[in-house]
Amino acid sequence: MDDSKLTVRESSRIIKEKSLDYVPDPRGLGYEFYQAMFLNQNAVAQIDAESGCADSYGNLLERCIRTAIRLLVAGITKRDIICHCSSNHINSCVPIICAFFLGVPVAPVDPTLSYDEAFEILAQIRPRVIFVTPDVVDTIEMALGEINIECEIVLFGSSPDFVEFDSFLEPDEEESHFQPLEISDIRETAVIAFTKGQKDDYKGVCLSHYAIMMQCLNTISCCNFGNTFCLSNREPDKNVNGFETALSFNTFARIAEIELLCCCTFTGITKIINQKFDPTFAWRTIDKHEVSFMTCTSFQAIQLYKIGKPEGVVGTTLKMLLTQGTSLSKASLYELRKLLPYCFITNCYGLTETTGRVTMFAFTKPGDIRDQYENPTSCGKLVSGMTCKIVDPITEKILGPNQAGELRFKSDLMMNGYLKQDHSDLFDKDGWVKTGDVALYDDKHRFFVLNRLKDVFKCYSWHIAPVIIENVIKEHPAVKDAVVIGIFEDIKAWNQIPMAVVTLNRGMRNRVTGKDIQMWANSKLSKKQQLKAGVKIVKQIPITIAGEPKRQQVKDMVLCENL
Known part of the structure; x- marks a missing residue:
């Protein structure tokens, strides 16, 4: 039904959260990153959880600039795509940031993919350059050879057969004059994130500079990140007592990890780097590095409480634990609360197509904290810029509170589209995005995502x-x-x-x-x-x-x- 023809009752069943009062800088993510890293150059940007090696924003900025200059010399243009297939380490974020500096789309790929999956994705991207770790370089080389494209492989490591990433870090006389390249349109694609489609095929979700910056501001506002905002067009907030250290276990193949990198950089807080998830090591990392914010999957959260806190671990620095994926059961959540009594533990819901979050509770709003404690299986309330409804997928009738149906939404944070693929079947006849998820909301507009419709x-x-x-x-x-x-x-x-x-x-x-x-x-x-x-x-x-x-x-x- 056309939205303009809805009855008063039907209109009341559409839940809307207005956008934040913020206009992103038209020069794009590259400019925002450069400014934030320059202002925070003496702060610790990241720490390797295993080795304890710390990296300042100033040192990270220098490596990003040198890498960007090397790519410019190699002839990279805005018509190209930079690809990234790496596990987490101190330099894994450098290609992401330097792609923003150059205004070139970056496509992070999951390093655990099989050969067939890597071939399917790389055939769509057809990258000009790809940054890889030694454990996946053979798979990537084979896939690129089969696709038959010219693509430079840059290896995070030593090898006589490939260009080594360390060679990108040689000093350059131009680096003191370097400035990020401005983009022509804030709605240009900045990131191509791959996700499984309804037909089990991989789709490249094209996400804009605008949507990423707005979603980052949503997260920063909800999660109390940092002590200052370093985004342009926004007055610095010097008196915020925000989180100072963040921990996650995702690779950059997930948009949530790119968003976390943005949030940490824009607020000048420290990001802890992990190679892989291990519950015992995660507990010890929380204490060792005084982690105040952590995000993980629901499965990982369950492993944390099942293994329990190791002897000597306190965990009192952790103030917020944000889980993703299927919601935790009440029993699992209560067990986690026993281990982390001073931590706000909550679930969120998001889609790659929405550039991240659709719903989450805000740590900064006492009402949201109360609502989450009252109904812990909820995945939160709509974030700014989202409009949602619950629909009977057979009759297309708009459902009211506590009635389960398909979740559909509209938003200006929506993706630009799928890379080289049609996305018209993603929408219903009135232009609403069909998520394929069964959900409901209650009288307080708390959302509950129950399952995939196809499951x-x-x-x-x-x-x-x-x-x-x-x-x-x-x-x-x-x-x-x-x-x-x-x-x-x-x-x-x-x-x-x-x-x-x-x-x-x-x-x-x-x-x-x-x-x-x-x-x-x-x-x-x-x-x-x-x-x-x-x-x-x-x-x-x-x-x-x-x-x-x-x-x-x-x-x-x-x-x-x-x-």
Whole structure:
């Protein structure tokens, strides 16, 4: 239905949060980064969690400038794309920042991708230069050779066969005169982030300078980042007692990590660099580096409470823990609160297509903190610049509070489009983005994302949302992770019954069986949610870059084994 023809009642069911009163600098992200790094040059930009090596904003700025000059000399232009496929280390952010300096789109790629996935993505990007770590260089070289394009491989490490990144850091007489290149339009694409589409193909989501800066300001405002804002067109706020150290475990292949890099740089706070997630090491890192803000997936958060705080760890510096992905169950959240009684623990919801957050609670608003404690499974309220509604996907009727349907939204923070692909099927006939997520909101406009629409299945006329069952199973002390799928009991009746596929914590494999977990879970689940197809124990559950299970791949594994 055309929005202009909505009734008063229908209009009241559309939730809107006005945009922040801020106009980003038209010169773009490169200018903002340069200014912030120059102003904070004596502050610590990042610390390697394992080695303890610290890096100032001044030193980081110097390396970014030298890399940018080297790329300009090599002939890089705004028509090219800079690619990045690296794990986390002190220099992994340099290609991202220097791409902003040059006004050239940067496309970070997940370093854990298979050859086929890397080939699919690189064939779309067709990059001019790619920065890689030694563990993925062979895969990248093979994929580029198959695509048959001229692309310079720059290696973070030593090798006689590739250009070494360290060679980019030689002093240059032009560096003292360097200035970021201005962009012609604030809506130009700055980042191309890859995500899995509905048909299990990879899509390059093109995100603008404008949207990234506005979403960063949303996060800075909600999460109490830093002691000053170093964004132009904004008065510095010298008296804010904000977070000073941030920790995450994502690579730059996730837009959330690029956003965190922006937030830390614009506010001059320290970012802790981690190679990979290890719960015991994460606990010790919080204490060692006095981490005040941390973001992780829901799966990682569960591992933190299951392993518990190591002896000697206090964790009192941590003031906010922001989880992403599926919401934590109440039981998991309460266990985390016991370990971190002075920390605000909350979940958020976002999409790559929206340049990050759609909903989150604000640490800076006492009302939001109260609302989160009242209903901890909520993923928050709309961030600034978002307009949402819940729709019955069959009738297209706009639903009211506490009615579950598909979440749809409109926003000026929307992506520019998919790289070299049509995105018209992403919208309904009235121009609303179809998220494919089942959600609802309550009377206080707190949102709850229940499941992916395509993951919900029918069991004896009941619609089953897998994530609700998964949250129960994950409470079992032996279970490390769980994914619930529907298995056809009678394909003629199109009826599926729930099955759980789980991984176990270390040392539990010979102490618990699938039957034990099934009986335990069924005692806590409603009759319609019972695991009638049983529980299967596996060594590993395949997950996406966002830390979510690859359900179709799990289902294929189970079906192939049953054949």
